[in-house]
Amino acid sequence: xxxxxxxxxxxxxxxAGPNTPLLYVLRNDxxxxxxxxGCGLGQCGACAAIVGGTLVRTCxxxxxxxxTDDVTTLEGLGSVENPHALQKAFIAEQAAQCGYCTxxxxxxxxxxxxxxxxxxxxxxxxxxxxxxxRCGVHNRVVRAVRRAAVELAR
Amino acid sequence: MTDLALSRRRFAQGLGIVVATFARxxxxxxxxxxxxxxxxxxxxxxxxxxxxLEPDNSVVIFTGKVELGQGAAGAETxxxxxxxxxxxxxxxxxxxxxxxxxxxxxxxxxxxxWQIASEKPEMFRREIAANFAPKRPADYRIVGQSINRxxxxxxxxxxxSYTQDMRLPEMVFxxxxxxxxxxxxxxxxxxxxxRSLPGVIAVIRDxxxxxxxxxREEQAIVARSALASGARWSDDGIxxxxxxxxxxxxRELRSETSVVGxxxxxxxVPPGAKRISAEYTRSYVSHGSIEPSCAVALLKNGHMTxxxxxxxxxxxxxxxxxxxxxxxxxxxxxxxPGSGCYGHNGADDVxxxxxxxxxxxxxxxxxxxxxxxxxxxxxxxxxxxxTKVEAALSSExxxxxxxxxxxxxSHAMRPGQAGGVNLLAAWDLKVPFAKSPPPRIPQxxxxxxxxxxPPYELPRKKIRNHLLLDTPIRxxxxxxxxxxxxxxxxxxxxxxxxxxxxxxxxxxxxxxxxDPRARAVIEAAAATAGWNAGAKGDGRRxxxxxxxxxxxIGLYAAVVVDxxxxxxxxxxxxxxxxxxxxxxxxxxxxGARNQLEGGIVQAVSVTLKEQVTFDRHQITSRDWAGYPIxxxxxxxxxxxxxxxxxxxxxxxxxxxxxxxxxxxxNAFAHATGRRLRLLPMTPERVKAALA
Numbered sequence: 001x002x003x004x005x006x007x008x009x010x011x012x013x014x015x016a017g018p019n020t021p022l023l024y025v026l027r028n029d030x031x032x033x034x035x036x037x038g039c040g041l042g043q044c045g046a047c048a049a050i051v052g053g054t055l056v057r058t059c060x061x062x063x064x065x066x067x068t069d070d071v072t073t074l075e076g077l078g079s080v081e082n083p084h085a086l087q088k089a090f091i092a093e094q095a096a097q098c099g100y101c102t103x104x105x106x107x108x109x110x111x112x113x114x115x116x117x118x119x120x121x122x123x124x125x126x127x128x129x130x131x132x133x134r135c136g137v138h139n140r141v142v143r144a145v146r147r148a149a150v151e152l153a154r
Numbered sequence: 155m156t157d158l159a160l161s162r163r164r165f166a167q168g169l170g171i172v173v174a175t176f177a178r179x180x181x182x183x184x185x186x187x188x189x190x191x192x193x194x195x196x197x198x199x200x201x202x203x204x205x206x207l208e209p210d211n212s213v214v215i216f217t218g219k220v221e222l223g224q225g226a227a228g229a230e231t232x233x234x235x236x237x238x239x240x241x242x243x244x245x246x247x248x249x250x251x252x253x254x255x256x257x258x259x260x261x262x263x264x265x266x267x268w269q270i271a272s273e274k275p276e277m278f279r280r281e282i283a284a285n286f287a288p289k290r291p292a293d294y295r296i297v298g299q300s301i302n303r304x305x306x307x308x309x310x311x312x313x314x315s316y317t318q319d320m321r322l323p324e325m326v327f328x329x330x331x332x333x334x335x336x337x338x339x340x341x342x343x344x345x346x347x348x349r350s351l352p353g354v355i356a357v358i359r360d361x362x363x364x365x366x367x368x369x370r371e372e373q374a375i376v377a378r379s380a381l382a383s384g385a386r387w388s389d390d391g392i393x394x395x396x397x398x399x400x401x402x403x404x405r406e407l408r409s410e411t412s413v414v415g416x417x418x419x420x421x422x423v424p425p426g427a428k429r430i431s432a433e434y435t436r437s438y439v440s441h442g443s444i445e446p447s448c449a450v451a452l453l454k455n456g457h458m459t460x461x462x463x464x465x466x467x468x469x470x471x472x473x474x475x476x477x478x479x480x481x482x483x484x485x486x487x488x489x490x491p492g493s494g495c496y497g498h499n500g501a502d503d504v505x506x507x508x509x510x511x512x513x514x515x516x517x518x519x520x521x522x523x524x525x526x527x528x529x530x531x532x533x534x535x536x537x538x539x540x541t542k543v544e545a546a547l548s549s550e551x552x553x554x555x556x557x558x559x560x561x562x563x564s565h566a567m568r569p570g571q572a573g574g575v576n577l578l579a580a581w582d583l584k585v586p587f588a589k590s591p592p593p594r595i596p597q598x599x600x601x602x603x604x605x606x607x608p609p610y611e612l613p614r615k616k617i618r619n620h621l622l623l624d625t626p627i628r629x630x631x632x633x634x635x636x637x638x639x640x641x642x643x644x645x646x647x648x649x650x651x652x653x654x655x656x657x658x659x660x661x662x663x664x665x666x667x668x669d670p671r672a673r674a675v676i677e678a679a680a681a682t683a684g685w686n687a688g689a690k691g692d693g694r695r696x697x698x699x700x701x702x703x704x705x706x707i708g709l710y711a712a713v714v715v716d717x718x719x720x721x722x723x724x725x726x727x728x729x730x731x732x733x734x735x736x737x738x739x740x741x742x743x744x745g746a747r748n749q750l751e752g753g754i755v756q757a758v759s760v761t762l763k764e765q766v767t768f769d770r771h772q773i774t775s776r777d778w779a780g781y782p783i784x785x786x787x788x789x790x791x792x793x794x795x796x797x798x799x800x801x802x803x804x805x806x807x808x809x810x811x812x813x814x815x816x817x818x819x820n821a822f823a824h825a826t827g828r829r830l831r832l833l834p835m836t837p838e839r840v841k842a843a844l845a
Contacts (some may be wrong), residue, residue, distance in 0.1 A: 020370075080308060
């Protein structure tokens with residue numbers, strides 16, 4: 001069964017059942033790597049993407065609920081050649097070790113900066129409170145989000 | 155066969171090669187007379203087995219290890235090139251410089267390494283002599299600089315980077331259905347409903363091993379649930395310990411006792427000394443990798459290829475071949491990155507799972523990823539540990555006797571070890587393989603007894619390791635092995651002794667230490683944190699100190715932890731941590747800081763929150779709600795002081811964890827006057843301690 005979704009600025013046709021969790025559509029039908037499988041339970045945040053301006057755990061939302069909303073993934077923010085301010089800031093602060101959880105953290109930070117262009121450290125930590133990182137780069141992440149906010153304000 | 159594993163981030167003094175990992179080492183080599191060559195070099199002496207100049211003007215370094223981020227230099231290869239260039243230019247070697255891939259003469263003539271090598275390629279076909287000096291620190295141009303990692307831009311923009319990102323033509327997706335506990339048998343299976351589900355290609359059963367393959371990933375996940383519903387398991391296996399009585403239950407298991415440190419036993423303890431004792435326990439700890447383990451396997455034309463985020467491709471290959479009943483040469487294991495593993499998680503197990511499914515769907519690649527509960531409930535865990543320590547204090551406040559016992563399962567149960575196979579599915583097959591027995595790893599590396607020998611000057615001491623032989627819960631390597639439990643115990647007890655002696659904890663430690671590098675990190679941490687001897691906790695706020703030298707021969711670390719305690723909720727917050735670390739020569743300062751910081755965050759998490767929970771039948775913490783870890787709002791600010799001594803590098807990845815746990819426990823005792831000797835320091839335990 002074919003469904004049309006708006007993904008990273010393009011209209012794409014996917015051949016997946018309406019109950020398919022969005023994560024597997026993004027990863028396996030659309031070939032994206034940003035959203036990661038972490039728990040399948042909506043607990044860790046590794047799979048997060050932005051759907052209609054809202055941060056979504058893609059493991060826990062079926063394709064049918066996406067509708068006509070725009071879906072933005074990590075790939076939609078920027079590339080190695082042309083990175084988004086957040087991606088640049090994460091590189092500058094070396095705000096990753098394994099990098100596995102970073103997808104969801106960057107997407108959550110994007111949603112935060114879209115509504116609050118100048119968050120303080122507490123606001124950043126609160127926005128990321130439901131994103132788990134096991135390597136312990138939290139303080140670098142907070143610095144990177146602050147750095148990106150400054151860059152975006154210029 | 156070789157035994158696994160003793161040393162991470164071992165520095166090759168003779169060659170200046172930094173290899174990062176658990177080296178595979180012949181057991182006999184461990185007992186040999188000390189040599190300046192690391193085990194891996196002693197066992198693999200061919201120079202070309204380590205470093206080669208390739209025709210495309212690249213250098214290939216064969217570390218035999220998979221851990222990311224290792225730096226490597228090849229002093230011996232460079233020396234050979236310099237000698238050859240001296241002949242070419244007819245100049246003495248001392249006038250030549252090797253830099254950026256070329257040898258340069260003072261008159262401007264230059265030749266690249268590859269030009270020199272092409273004249274006489276056989277110059278490298280020799281055994282490693284290990285008599286060439288590595289570059290002098292004064293000549294370093296890259297070592298000592300903070301250099302950004304080259305892999306991060308791809309990972310941070312969603313380029314394919316991980317095992318999970320592999321997509322091969324005709325690939326199928328698979329999932330496993332596991333028994334609720336180790337040792338349980340599959341007594342009945344009704345898979346008729348599963349076989350008619352959309353997309354299902356194969357249901358694989360071999361004894362108690364059960365898996366399903368489907369065309370699409372979500373189909374495999376649905377099929378897994380259906381298959382689990384149709385499976386009945388026995389309740390075999392030994393009873394799990396009573397969580398509420400963990401220390402005693404561990405001590406009742408069968409064990410093998412060895413004395414791993416002793417001094418002054420023929421001398422009597424001075425009369426009149428004050429004797430003090432205490433017990434400390436830590437719970438079972440999960441690696442908590444964010445990614446449930448994943449592997450891709452393909453059986454094609456009789457050859458098995460497995461892509462895996464294992465920490466040891468060679469040991470895994472050997473055990474895969476053994477279980478699959480084929481030759482080593484018929485299996486390739488290719489390393490692809492996974493999420494952080496912090497030791498031995500499910501990576502190796504899932505590789506065998508994928509290979510077993512690949513055998514059933516020959517010609518098609520299989521991507522098999524564990525679900526969250528597979529990882530939490532069935533991957534190896536950092537074993538629980540319990541310790542008893544007793545010491546005697548002289549009237550001058552000196553430790554005059556020390557007695558220590560640690561009870562723990564082995565923390566070293568990896569693939570590649572002798573006497574069996576350490577892969578989960580191998581124990582479940584119709585024709586099962588036996589688990590390898592625990593290795594006997596001598597000091598200073600140790601296993602459950604890693605860091606059990608205190609770093610202090612003690613005139614009289616006896617340290618016993620009780621290696622537990624029954625394994626009610628699956629055990630494995632988690633960051634620092636036994637060092638975490640031992641340093642927590644020793645450093646907690648040092649504070650208890652200091653208090654009994656009426657001395658400041660920092661001064662008390664310094665009074666028992668001669669090593670100037672140990673003293674230097676302690677003084678640096680105290681100075682940076684603004685340590686105030688004699689300061690009193692106020693019931694809510696306090697500050698704690700701890701010191702350790704990881705693995706006895708690794709990095710030196712001293713840590714100061716501040717705590718803030720909510721006495722009503724029992725919640726302990728850590729606003730600030732200061733660490734002073736001497737990791738020898740610092741190769742990449744920012745990378746070292748990142749590792750030290752990460753260890754501190756993980757330690758605060760383990761100390762305050764983490765315990766695998768279980769009833770008498772099975773593990774019950776199977777998701778992140780059941781196994782919470784530290785979150786962004788709870789992470790402390792961290793200050794790192796790097797001593798940067800011009801000594802061999804000692805590694806930075808593990809040494810911050812254990813002293814942070816101990817300093818946090820000491821901070822709690824300083825704040826409240828009550829001591830928690832059982833980790834984690836959950837709100838319930840805090841409230842009980844303060845009641």
